[in-house]
Amino acid sequence: MDLHLDTTPARTAxxxxxxxxxxxxxxxxxxxVDMTPGPALEGDIDCDVAVIGGGYTGLSVAYNLKRLAPDLxxxxxxxxxxxxxxxxxxxxxxxxxxGWDLLYxxxxxxxxxxxxxxxxxxxxxxxxxKLVADHGIACDLEATGYAxxxxxxxxxxxxxxxxACAHRLGFDHVWLDKAALEEYIRCPRFRSGVFDPxxxxxxxxxxxxxxxxxxxxxxxxxxxxxxxxxxTAGPRVELCTPKGRVRAPRAVLAxxxxxxxxxxMPARILPVHTFIVLTEPLTTAQLERIxxxxxxxxxETARNFIHYFRLTADNRILFGGEDATLYWRGxxxxxxxxxxDALKARFRAYFPDLADVKFTREWGGVLxxxxxxxxxxxxxxxxxxxxxxxGYSGHGVALANYAGALxxxxxxADLGRREAATAPFWNRTPPYxxxxxxxxxxxxxxxxxxxxxxxxQGA
Numbered sequence: 001m002d003l004h005l006d007t008t009p010a011r012t013a014x015x016x017x018x019x020x021x022x023x024x025x026x027x028x029x030x031x032x033v034d035m036t037p038g039p040a041l042e043g044d045i046d047c048d049v050a051v052i053g054g055g056y057t058g059l060s061v062a063y064n065l066k067r068l069a070p071d072l073x074x075x076x077x078x079x080x081x082x083x084x085x086x087x088x089x090x091x092x093x094x095x096x097x098x099g100w101d102l103l104y105x106x107x108x109x110x111x112x113x114x115x116x117x118x119x120x121x122x123x124x125x126x127x128x129x130k131l132v133a134d135h136g137i138a139c140d141l142e143a144t145g146y147a148x149x150x151x152x153x154x155x156x157x158x159x160x161x162x163x164a165c166a167h168r169l170g171f172d173h174v175w176l177d178k179a180a181l182e183e184y185i186r187c188p189r190f191r192s193g194v195f196d197p198x199x200x201x202x203x204x205x206x207x208x209x210x211x212x213x214x215x216x217x218x219x220x221x222x223x224x225x226x227x228x229x230x231x232t233a234g235p236r237v238e239l240c241t242p243k244g245r246v247r248a249p250r251a252v253l254a255x256x257x258x259x260x261x262x263x264x265m266p267a268r269i270l271p272v273h274t275f276i277v278l279t280e281p282l283t284t285a286q287l288e289r290i291x292x293x294x295x296x297x298x299x300e301t302a303r304n305f306i307h308y309f310r311l312t313a314d315n316r317i318l319f320g321g322e323d324a325t326l327y328w329r330g331x332x333x334x335x336x337x338x339x340x341d342a343l344k345a346r347f348r349a350y351f352p353d354l355a356d357v358k359f360t361r362e363w364g365g366v367l368x369x370x371x372x373x374x375x376x377x378x379x380x381x382x383x384x385x386x387x388x389x390x391g392y393s394g395h396g397v398a399l400a401n402y403a404g405a406l407x408x409x410x411x412x413a414d415l416g417r418r419e420a421a422t423a424p425f426w427n428r429t430p431p432y433x434x435x436x437x438x439x440x441x442x443x444x445x446x447x448x449x450x451x452x453x454x455x456x457q458g459a
Contacts (some may be wrong), residue, residue, distance in 0.1 A: 003231050003386075004263040009271065013332040016080040017225070023081050026334050027089040028278050028316075028361040029205035035088075037081045038212075041223040041244040047073040049411060050239055050248040052228060052262075054078025055087035056396065057389050058254030059211040060404030061411075066218040068412045074220045075246050077239065079227040083208030086257060086396065089365035091276060091308050091320050093298050094128045094398040095146055095199045096121035099373045103162040106169075108372070115169040120424050122171075124402035125198055131401065132202070137210035139202045140313040146199035146298045147176065147184050150192045152458040155302040163194050172197065185299055186291035187350050201298050201310050204397065211401075231262070233381050250411055253388040254403075256368035256396065260330045267439060268370060268430040269391045271330045275339040275364035276320035277347070278312075279357050287315065289353040303459040304450035307346060317357070319347045324369070324394075326443045329436065332366055339364070369393045370430035377406055378427035379414075387411055391430055 018024055023035045049065060051058045054076060062074050078084070098121055099105035106114035132141050150156040166173040176184070176193040184195070216222055223241075230240040237251040253264055260266040287293035298310040300321075307321040322342045327333060340362045348355065370376070370391040377389045387410070389403040406423035413420035433439050453459075 003233065005228065005230065006261050006263065009261050009330045009332045011331070012327070014334045016084055021225075026084070026365070027205065027276075027363040029088055029092075029203055030083070032203060033206045033209050035081055035083065035205070035209070037224040038222055040225040041077065041241050041246070043243070044245045044247070045075065046247045047075040047221070048248060048250065048415070049074045050237060050246045050251045051076040051254055052231075052239065052251065053254035053256075053258070054082035054208075054212070054222065054224065055085050055254060055256065056208065056211070056400035057256060057403045058252065059208065059215055060401050061252050061254060061387075061389075061407055062215045062220045062404070063211065063218065064404030064408035065411060066215065066220060068408055069415075069417055070219070075248070076215070076220055076222045077226045077228065077241065077246065078222070078224045081224045082212040082222065083205045086365050086367060087208040087400070088205035089276075089363060090204050090397055091310060091318055092201045092204045092397065093146070093199060093308060093310065094125050094202060094401075095395060096125050096196070096398065097395045098375065098393075098399070101162060103158065103165055104373075106165055111165075111169065117424050118169070118171070121398065122198060124398035125200065127402045127405060128202070128398055129200060131211075132207070135210070135214050137207060137214070139204075139206035139210055141200055141202045142296065142313070143200045144296050144298050144310070145195055145197040146300065147181070147193045147195045149181065149185070149190050149299060149301050151189050151301055151303070152191070154457040155459055156192055159192070159194055159302060182291055184291065184295045184297045189350060195297065199298060202397070203313065207401075228262075233383065233386065235383050235385070237385060250385050250387065250415065252407070252411070253386060253390070256390045256392060256400070257366035258332075259368060259388075259390055264388065265390070265430065266330070267433050267435065269368045269376075270326055270370075270433065270439075270443065271332065271366045272369040273325045273327070273333060273336070273364050273366055274320060274394065275323070275336055275343065276318055276362070277340055277343045277359050278319070278361040279317045280360050282315045282317065282354075282357060286354060286357065287311075290351050301459070303454050305454055307350075316360075317347075319343055322346055324447065326440065326447075328440060334364055335362065336364060367392070367394050367396075371433055372431055374425060374428070374430070375399060376425050376428045376430055377403070377423050379410070384414070
């Protein structure tokens with residue numbers, strides 16, 4: 001694997017620090033928690049395992065390595081601050097979703113393997129809940145459950161098939177006809193839905209910063225404001241930063257959607273963007289207008305380009321989705337006014353009774369998306385000492401926080417400490433998506449086809 005740094009994509013993103021070195025919040029979540037950066041790396045150090053990336057994946061790997069082998073010396077490097085990327089910007093939905101949906105997963109993998117993968121995903125959701133409870137992380141976790149909403153006849157037919165499949169596999173999904181759905185949410189466009197009682201919602205930045213404290217107390221050395229300038233593979237991986245170097249026999253690429261900037265699977269894991277708008281806090285009376293005051297389920301529309309929406313701890317409505325954009329040369333953007341306007345228009349169309357509600361925040365960020373929507377875990381490099389977990393395709397809140405439970409046992413086994421079972425999607429290679437500019441053109445053609453499908457179905 002030819003790893004090389006490319007700073008071009010990041011040039012279009014907001015600079016994370018001001019002239020005095022203070023962190024600049026990108027998302028609303030960043031405003032709710034202390035994002036003060038910790039120390040940067042200065043000097044040369046050696047360790048047992050180096051982790052690149054201070055998001056959920058990197059934190060999870062560090063956490064689980066310390067649980068399995070407390071004496072391991074682990075260093076985590078973060079370019080900005082822990083929680084700056086997707087882990088501090090996402091919608092905060094901890095869900096058991098992988099692939100396009102359960103029906104797609106079963107068709108691709110078969111019922112036995114598809115069911116097993118989804119059971120791992122449910123384990124990931126349970127892991128998030130247990131992690132928060134065990135360590136007392138104040139991240140506004142709310143066990144809301146999740147309702148997938150059908151807005152057209154075609155999606156309703158597919159949802160019935162998926163509901164039947166879920167019950168064959170032993171999952172406890174609940175079918176919601178229109179009357180039952182209206183106990184959760186009211187909108188003339190919403191025909192029916194399927195409710196899963198297990199998902200939860202969290203404040204993602206609070207979870208990331210909370211996990212930073214957990215791993216630091218376990219002895220992990222975390223360095224923020226420490227961008228990687230060079231990675232030299234070998235029996236000992238060498239990571240060069242502006243003011244120091246880290247050398248380790250094992251390293252973990254915990255970069256997900258930012259991996260292309262390292263030359264990591266650039267034609268297999270794409271930096272696709274999603275965007276979010278956020279309202280002012282709503283009163284109970286306003287929520288009662290749309291039937292969302294009592295059952296605070298997190299919600300998603302069944303479309304190719306989904307809409308996901310939920311309530312925050314202070315009763316703001318977070319509304320995201322509508323588009324999924326890959327920018328030219330994989331550039332990163334925190335904002336896209338075109339998508340923000342489309343989201344607000346869609347929100348007004350769904351909820352005309354909330355015409356008086358104001359929007360107060362807008363933000364976006366990068367996802368690591370594979371063409372078949374399945375993640376990948378594995379080890380690479382000439383010396384088999386570069387580990388990775390990536391390609392969560394928008395469903396990483398649960399799985400990225402569980403990634404360490406799947407990856408750390410293999411790292412510890414390769415260090416000669418114990419045996420390890422093979423994790424789901426281990427060393428799976430995502431589909432190849434051509435070189436540029438064909439990749440960019442092909443993905444936008446595919447995006448247009450997906451949008452046309454939504455329009456033709458009336459979704």
